[in-house]
Amino acid sequence: MSTGSRDVATTRAWVVARAAPAAEHPLRLVERPLPGTGPNGMLVEVTACGVCRTDLHVAEGDLPTHLPACTPGHEIVGTVLRTGSAVAGFRPGDRVGAAWLARTCGACRYCRAGRENLCPHSRYTGWDIHGGYARQTVVDSRFAYRLPSGSSDAQLAPLLCAGIIGYRALERAELPPGGRLGIYGFGASAHLTAQLALARGATVHAFTRAEEARRLALELGAASAGGAYDSPPEPLDSAILFAPVGDLVPVALAALDRGGTLAIAGIHLTDVPGLDYQRHLFRERTLRSVTANTRADGRAFLAEVGAHPPAVHVQPYAMSRADEALADLAADRVTGAAVLLAD
Known part of the structure; x- marks a missing residue:
């Protein structure tokens, strides 16, 4: 099913309003526009999103955002709602994962050598483009992952970056x-x-x-x-x-x-x-x-854990408590992985 520009117009999402210590709640919950999927994109309903220390660095300003009022989150598990015209291998209703690496040029010497994690034109979820601290988000299908069966969305989310x-x-x-x-x-x-x-x-x-x-x-x-x-x-x-x-x-x-x-x-x-x-x-x-990862890394890791699933220790939070989850992470009050769940 293809949508072109007929996507949901807006979504409820957390954004980095201003860089500040997590205890000062730098995130704000807003209604923001959703971009169109474009030919390779998929509109995804977020069911779970891991809370990564990189999100904390973005919110606190250690890694200044490359996108104004950026929505963090790059350990995304969700359900495909709509697809762009060129998407192959995914269709509405599929469970899908999105990770930190969001896009590369595919043409530079690093990409051609299988070292796309070093691509100078690479883009990252929740830093260069809006991420998963939201009800819906748009994911490039070429950088999305099929996920192992038998695990919950909350257990799968931390696998996608951590x-x-x-x-x-x-x-x-x-x-x-x-x-x-x-x-x-x-x-x-x-x-x-x-x-x-x-x-x-x-x-x-x-x-x-x-x-x-x-x-x-x-x-x-x-x-x-x-x-x-x-x-x-x-x-x-x-x-x-x-x-x-x-x-x-x-x-x-x-x-x-x-x-x-x-x-x-x-x-x-x-x-x-x-x-x-x-x-x-x-x-x-x-x-x-260690700099980011390649898609080959992601596929190899997910295949390995599909054969031998790890015990994923999850500390769940409702999506509406994302700012609290970040503050807990900053204060070492999280054991294992914090995960935001749709509410």
Whole structure:
């Protein structure tokens, strides 16, 4: 079914009215126009949207929005209402997922090499285009995902960024088979990545300041769970830094064994202090960043979790409480993943 420009004219949505600390409620609930689908777009009724730390960075101004009064949210699960004339593979009534990567040029050298996450013309959901903190949103079908069956919308939403980015970070960390992985910060992405690594046979050590998060890590099978700045009980082959805290970079590097790799998974990080070459980098330790994801990453991750579904720990909020969910995330009052549900 095609709509062209005959979409719902407006939608109820949260927007970043002004960048401010989450405790000051930078979001406002408004009625805003919906864009037309265009030939490749789909109008989607949002049933669930994960609350990602990137949304917090956007709302608080760490990542200034590229769109005035932008609607955050890029872990979107919903039902297709209408499709543009060129959409293939989706039809009204289908359950669909939309993630952070919203569009790439498809023509630059990065896109041609299968590295579309580095496309200089890339666009992102909830930053460059309106996202999922809304009743309806428009999604580019070429960047949408079919979702595994057997899981609720709330359980699937965090997979679409927390899960996919965690998957790419794990790949970038080059964890050897049966290796020892350190995870710094234990929120939405980390609790999914830990389960992925455990399913692959790794030993996982978690480091986080939140006591509830340490308990969750142990419940999920981590060999140890300590404070954010604690030393691991054994040298690490790989580490992933999820906490946006630059002070933890030298801590994680010092915990690596010879030849180990640290991958930094966040889009935002506070300043990194000076590194001591002998202690932090010598003996071929590697420091790597992680930038977004490719659609291939998303498809590979969703196929893997479809075969081995993780335990997704969800803290639900009504969509009308999006500002409260962000404030709770900022104050470390969320264990696992916060998810907004249609109300």
